[in-house]
Amino acid sequence: MSEVQSVQWYPGHMASSRRKIVEDLKLVDVVVELLDARVPRSSANPVLKQLAKAKPRVVLLNKSDMADPNVTARWIAAFEQQGVKAVAVDCRAGKGMPAFYAAVRAAAGEKIAGWEEKGMAGRAVRAMVVGIPNVGKSSLINRLAGGRGKAKVQDKPGVTRQNQWFTVEKGLELLDTPGILWPKFDDPIVGEHLAFTGAVRDEILDREGLACRLLELLDELYPQCIRERYKLGADAGADLPGYELLERVGRRRGMLISGGEIDTERAAVTVLDEYRGGLLGRITLERP
Numbered sequence: 001m002s003e004v005q006s007v008q009w010y011p012g013h014m015a016s017s018r019r020k021i022v023e024d025l026k027l028v029d030v031v032v033e034l035l036d037a038r039v040p041r042s043s044a045n046p047v048l049k050q051l052a053k054a055k056p057r058v059v060l061l062n063k064s065d066m067a068d069p070n071v072t073a074r075w076i077a078a079f080e081q082q083g084v085k086a087v088a089v090d091c092r093a094g095k096g097m098p099a100f101y102a103a104v105r106a107a108a109g110e111k112i113a114g115w116e117e118k119g120m121a122g123r124a125v126r127a128m129v130v131g132i133p134n135v136g137k138s139s140l141i142n143r144l145a146g147g148r149g150k151a152k153v154q155d156k157p158g159v160t161r162q163n164q165w166f167t168v169e170k171g172l173e174l175l176d177t178p179g180i181l182w183p184k185f186d187d188p189i190v191g192e193h194l195a196f197t198g199a200v201r202d203e204i205l206d207r208e209g210l211a212c213r214l215l216e217l218l219d220e221l222y223p224q225c226i227r228e229r230y231k232l233g234a235d236a237g238a239d240l241p242g243y244e245l246l247e248r249v250g251r252r253r254g255m256l257i258s259g260g261e262i263d264t265e266r267a268a269v270t271v272l273d274e275y276r277g278g279l280l281g282r283i284t285l286e287r288p
């Protein structure tokens with residue numbers, strides 16, 4: 001069991017959350033999968049495809065305000081190739097909502113046509129939101145629910161309460177309780193990438209090691225961003241070890257401890273905080 005799993009999830013959690021999702025899926029026409037646009041692969045759980053079976057799916061690439069817009073466009077195209085409509089959104093600021101409504105209606109096209117044939121035109125499409133913790137499920141639901149009774153979303157899969165529907169707009173109703181998926185614990189890269197974004201609390205992780213690996217990845221994907229911010233020197237592409245990069249950050253920021261040694265723990269916290277706060281720019285850590 002990985003560190004991440006042992007803290008937030010255990011098999012009982014997963015089983016009850018899975019049961020709840022399967023139950024709720026019976027009630028909806030479309031499933032809305034929320035992903036983190038900065039780490040679309042690590043924030044997805046392939047189990048959903050199995051659970052949702054033939055249900056039409058719409059993918060929302062959330063936190064797109066913090067992701068690299070060019071890479072987000074590539075992810076959208078990659079989903080399109082698999083026949084899945086993906087939309088970039090920013091649930092905190094409420095950006096991309098009309099495109100999201102349109103995508104849900106389009107995904108339910110066959111259902112809607114069937115209703116029309118049966119003389120049930122005008123029936124609302126019902127959808128539910130699913131995603132791993134911290135991906136923005138409550139932000140989305142609270143924003144869409146507006147004043148119509150705020151949905152307080154529980155991250156504890158064992159906690160159940162009565163589901164309610166609310167009308168997002170004419171023709172679209174949303175379940176006020178999201179399905180909570182668990183991350184792919186068997187893949188260590190997933191745990192790491194989620195920790196980079198702050199989805200996993202890092203009090204429990206080795207911050208220095210984490211910052212070193214983030215710096216290595218950033219130096220590969222976005223060398224300009226970190227080199228400019230931390231004045232790391234012009235040797236981008238030199239494949240420097242993360243610890244060397246971290247020491248350079250500490251030195252440039254004057255983070256020293258007695259004896260003139262570099263305070264790499266402090267440098268690590270700075271790097272992680274500044275990345276998560278968007279100070280390094282709009283960055284996507286995974287490519288389609």
Ligand code: G4P
Nearest residue numbers: 062063064089090091092132133134135136137138139153
């Ligand atoms: P969850 O229900 O899936 O667990 O996620 P939740 O909505 O609680 O969102 C987790 C964090 O992500 C929150 O930040 C929320 O504000 C932030 N967030 C959600 N959507 C977006 C987005 O599109 N862009 C950005 N930049 N952030 C987003 P927090 O720091 O935990 O809370 P708060 O300080 O915002 O209250």
